[in-house]
Amino acid sequence: MRKLRPWLYLLPAIAFLGVFMVYPLIDVMIYSMEEGYNSASQTYFGVGLYNFRYVLRDPYFIQALKNTFILVIITVPLSTGIGLLIAVALNSIQKLKDLFQTIFFLPYVTNTLAVGLVFMILFKKTAYSDGLINVLIQTFGGTGVDFIDGPYWAKMFVLCFYTVWVVLPFKILILTSALASVNEDYYKAAKIDGTSRWRIFWKITLPMISPMIFYLIITGFIGAFKAYSDAVALFGTDLNAAGMNTIVGYVYDMLYGNGGGYPSYASAAALILFAIVMTITCINLLISEKTNV
Amino acid sequence: MKVILEHLTKRYPSRDKNGKDVIAVNDFNFEIPDGKLIGLLGPSGCGKSTTLNLISGLESPTEGKIWFGEDDVTDLPPEHRGVGLVFQSYALYPHMTVRQNIMFPLQNLKGKDKLSKEAMNQKAEEAARLVQIERLMERKPREMSGGQQQRVAIARALVKMPRILLLDEPLSNLDARLRLQTREEIRRIQKNTGITTVFVTHDQEEAMSISDEIVVMESGILQQIGNPQHVYDEPVNLFVAKFLGTPAINVFEGEVKGGRLFIGGQDVLAVSGVEDQPVSVGIRPEGFILSEDGPFRTKLVQVEVMGRDTSVVSEHPDCVSGLIRSIISAENRVEAKDGNVAFELKPAKVHIFRKDSGVRIPYPEQERHV
Numbered sequence: 064m065r066k067l068r069p070w071l072y073l074l075p076a077i078a079f080l081g082v083f084m085v086y087p088l089i090d091v092m093i094y095s096m097e098e099g100y101n102s103a104s105q106t107y108f109g110v111g112l113y114n115f116r117y118v119l120r121d122p123y124f125i126q127a128l129k130n131t132f133i134l135v136i137i138t139v140p141l142s143t144g145i146g147l148l149i150a151v152a153l154n155s156i157q158k159l160k161d162l163f164q165t166i167f168f169l170p171y172v173t174n175t176l177a178v179g180l181v182f183m184i185l186f187k188k189t190a191y192s193d194g195l196i197n198v199l200i201q202t203f204g205g206t207g208v209d210f211i212d213g214p215y216w217a218k219m220f221v222l223c224f225y226t227v228w229v230v231l232p233f234k235i236l237i238l239t240s241a242l243a244s245v246n247e248d249y250y251k252a253a254k255i256d257g258t259s260r261w262r263i264f265w266k267i268t269l270p271m272i273s274p275m276i277f278y279l280i281i282t283g284f285i286g287a288f289k290a291y292s293d294a295v296a297l298f299g300t301d302l303n304a305a306g307m308n309t310i311v312g313y314v315y316d317m318l319y320g321n322g323g324g325y326p327s328y329a330s331a332a333a334l335i336l337f338a339i340v341m342t343i344t345c346i347n348l349l350i351s352e353k354t355n356v
Numbered sequence: 357m358k359v360i361l362e363h364l365t366k367r368y369p370s371r372d373k374n375g376k377d378v379i380a381v382n383d384f385n386f387e388i389p390d391g392k393l394i395g396l397l398g399p400s401g402c403g404k405s406t407t408l409n410l411i412s413g414l415e416s417p418t419e420g421k422i423w424f425g426e427d428d429v430t431d432l433p434p435e436h437r438g439v440g441l442v443f444q445s446y447a448l449y450p451h452m453t454v455r456q457n458i459m460f461p462l463q464n465l466k467g468k469d470k471l472s473k474e475a476m477n478q479k480a481e482e483a484a485r486l487v488q489i490e491r492l493m494e495r496k497p498r499e500m501s502g503g504q505q506q507r508v509a510i511a512r513a514l515v516k517m518p519r520i521l522l523l524d525e526p527l528s529n530l531d532a533r534l535r536l537q538t539r540e541e542i543r544r545i546q547k548n549t550g551i552t553t554v555f556v557t558h559d560q561e562e563a564m565s566i567s568d569e570i571v572v573m574e575s576g577i578l579q580q581i582g583n584p585q586h587v588y589d590e591p592v593n594l595f596v597a598k599f600l601g602t603p604a605i606n607v608f609e610g611e612v613k614g615g616r617l618f619i620g621g622q623d624v625l626a627v628s629g630v631e632d633q634p635v636s637v638g639i640r641p642e643g644f645i646l647s648e649d650g651p652f653r654t655k656l657v658q659v660e661v662m663g664r665d666t667s668v669v670s671e672h673p674d675c676v677s678g679l680i681r682s683i684i685s686a687e688n689r690v691e692a693k694d695g696n697v698a699f700e701l702k703p704a705k706v707h708i709f710r711k712d713s714g715v716r717i718p719y720p721e722q723e724r725h726v
């Protein structure tokens with residue numbers, strides 16, 4: 064009885080996790096191994112790795128994989144870096160600190176559609192306007208680009224911009240509170256010793272808040288790998304046509320999209336994503352463990 | 357290096373709308389002699405840390421000047437003052453080893469002061485030897501005891517051989533025994549290096565035991581400065597008398613009439629030459645002598661034998677500090693008559709203070725016994 068007690072307490076959580084997390088995961092694994100599954104008749108031909116082979120050869124999937132990786136590699140360091148910069152600046156101002164903090168946090172509580180609208184105004188070419196950014200480029204003598212329907216790099220730029228924009232407030236919030244929690248005495252001691260600001264930042268501030276930075280990088284990686292809705296908000300639902308699909312978008316399309324009804328392919332793609340995220344998270348944790356105090 | 361504070365004042369603007377400014381340090385004038393250890397003593401919030409921060413340069417004074425020897429350092433930034441500061445929290449960098457912590461100040465040196473790696477290591481090791489932690493150089497702060505961390509903090513403050521060493525309540529995080537040890541240690545280090553040192557504490561015993569001179573302050577105002585024994589024996593006012601000594605001084609309402617001191621109608625002592633007036637009377641616990649027909653009768657509450665000494669706890673209606681605590685040698689038998697116990701008083705241990713201002717009134721009988 065003694066030994067069972069803890070498990071009893073955990074039972075509700077375990078049951079919940081089992082039903083909504085473990086069971087679907089196993090189900091996905093089973094789907095991904097069933098070749099030629101037909102959802103109407105619930106039949107399949109055989110068992111094997113065919114689905115994975117198919118997905119990995121599908122040019123749409125390769126495109127989605129490439130897009131996702133570019134998105135991750137660009138936005139995670141960029142948003143964390145910019146977030147840190149802004150947080151440090153916020154932390155060092157005295158007057159109106161709260162006001163600025165609120166301003167920087169506003170996008171976080173703003174409706175996604177409203178943010179999307181702002182980006183439309185900034186970037187979209189319509190019959191009436193070329194978009195604010197293009198107008199700006201043109202006034203400075205450049206030639207405008209169609210950011211929503213134009214070349215790949217322009218679309219990728221907008222997607223990255225949007226992603227950074229959306230995740231930034233949360234990072235700033237976390238980092239400002241991490242900075243504020245560093246004991247003032249460390250800075251006083253450093254000041255007495257004549258430490259330069261640069262050195263204070265690299266040798267004291269950064270190590271002190273490194274656990275929070277690692278947290279943001281890990282969650283940032285996971286979040287960016289799961290990107291989908293941002294791309295939809297910018298480029299519409301037919302992401303394959305726009306060449307801007309992401310892995311999650313690919314999974315969704317395989318399930319419900321125009322050419323939908325392929326749960327086996329969707330499952331295989333989802334598992335590939337799972338493996339990637341898991342690997343990267345493990346690497347991250349290992350690194351953070353090594354550098355930790 | 358001697359330190360001179362000249363009309364030093366620090367005002368903080370008030371936070372609430374109609375409040376007055378907080379005067380953390382109010383017109384300080386004193387001199388810290390070269391090579392001495394000064395204990396800065398006072399209750400919480402009296403401005404001790406502020407004074408220290410002014411000397412270190414972390415805060416700049418609202419008014420007044422600070423001199424290090426012949427140099428006016430009032431407008432000098434902290435890094436150019438050549439001070440070492442030890443914080444109450446130690447402020448050791450948790451991600452660095454002891455060696456890296458101690459070397460940190462040296463690595464900041466630029467230009468012609470820049471040291472080679474070997475020189476830095478050597479200096480760090482010297483400082484570590486001074487505080488006897490040379491065997492812990494590769495540890496991280498969290499792998500050490502409070503006392504050891506404390507020593508690292510001192511070593512870090514000493515490594516650049518500062519002109520002045522400032523310690524802000526460095527012992528308050530330690531347990532009673534370690535405190536005793538560490539304060540002796542600090543005394544030893546100070547003696548060995550001869551660095552002028554300011555030691556902040558709110559523990560009067562700590563300050564009295566290690567300081568060459570103590571500075572007693574309250575609400576930003578300097579009360580008294582001097583040799584610990586002198587300040588104890590001749591407090592300038594009631595506050596200082598109450599603040600120093602354990603058990604604390606016993607305070608009574610009294611009256612001087614015709615050169616005699618009365619407490620509750622009992623004529624207890626001769627105080628010749630003092631004008632007739634109501635006074636506050638402070639009697640040190642060691643100022644009582646058991647005497648069957650002594651002039652000062654109190655109601656006995658209990659007798660506590662504490663090894664060497666006996667503490668007699670008694671009551672008197674005019675005592676304003678609660679119970680009366682007196683300490684007498686354990687050889688004396690305490691005999692109560694009808695629940696009363698009588699004392700003779702040692703004039704050197706009896707202080708009288710003005711009722712209004714609390715300023716001490718000296719009287720000739722007292723001098724004779726010192």
Ligand SMILES: Nc1ncnc2c1ncn2[C@@H]1O[C@H](COP(=O)(O)OP(=O)(O)OP(=O)(O)O)[C@@H](O)[C@H]1O
Pocket residue numbers: 368369378379380398399400401402403404405406407558
């Ligand atoms: N930055 C500040 N702004 C406003 N008031 C302050 C500031 N720093 C200190 N004070 C006030 O100045 C007074 C003296 O503070 P200080 O820290 O010097 O006290 P302390 O003697 O060191 O007390 P403790 O023994 O508790 O450390 C206090 O009343 C405090 O509230």
Ligand SMILES: [Mg+2]
Pocket residue numbers: 404405406524
């Ligand atoms: Mg203090």
